Amino acid sequence: MLADVRACGWHVVMVPEDAEGPALAYTVGLTQTFRHPELILFGLPLPTMQAILNLAAALIREGQRFPAGTHSKQLLEQTEVRFEQVNARHHDEFLGMARRSTGKVPFAALQIIWPNRAGQFPGPGLPVSVTRQPLLQ
Template structure:
């Protein structure tokens, strides 16, 4: 589904597109570190989220996204996860990782492409010609329960969308209201 060898991003293909400060900053981070993290803070419409840009370009690993925590916490988690990717621990669907949040495991889940335009516009702009793979990094509650566990709290489910389900099939909530 995803071409492992071709990259059409802003760094690999010269394009006649207008670049803003965020574009330049993201490109600089990808050149210098291998990835950048885009943060979307929570607001009156819903929880915040953060996602990487550059893991696909640099390591041919899926990009990663987290939802529902403070953006600075998610940025730290995604940078820790990306350090693992740089060390050769690529993201795989269903993979449990214990190197992202201290004392807790997280699970990587493949994101259905129907969510891309609503949530990952900067990544789509950077890569120019999707599709590219994205993984949602799902975190548990304080008792180690994930949103899909029967005894998970409703708040945990509200804070994190289930992006492996197509957008049209997702339960209504703040995530499905995004254009």
């Protein structure tokens, strides 16, 4: 992981689905390398999430920024995603390697949230199970 961060600026950690929740993937190194919040994504196939996070990190390396509360059509074909701030209370549970890599230094993270096939983002009135994304705001 640290070798990847030194070599290209980030690493993608992938966690398979289990009895406790959907698959997830997140970055390590964006904070240290590019002064950008780490990114986390849930509920898609692991190779898809890895590709999305690598694309986002490459765009960040080129100067793109993804502020909380914004949308982007750059990461999924023909689909808009939303970026939301991750509450720090979730860092240990979902972003453990990112937490370890920064030591005691606080860091920010953004959740990339994708819509279901009907174009609905998870939230009030739409069960998390529809999109397999716990919301970490």
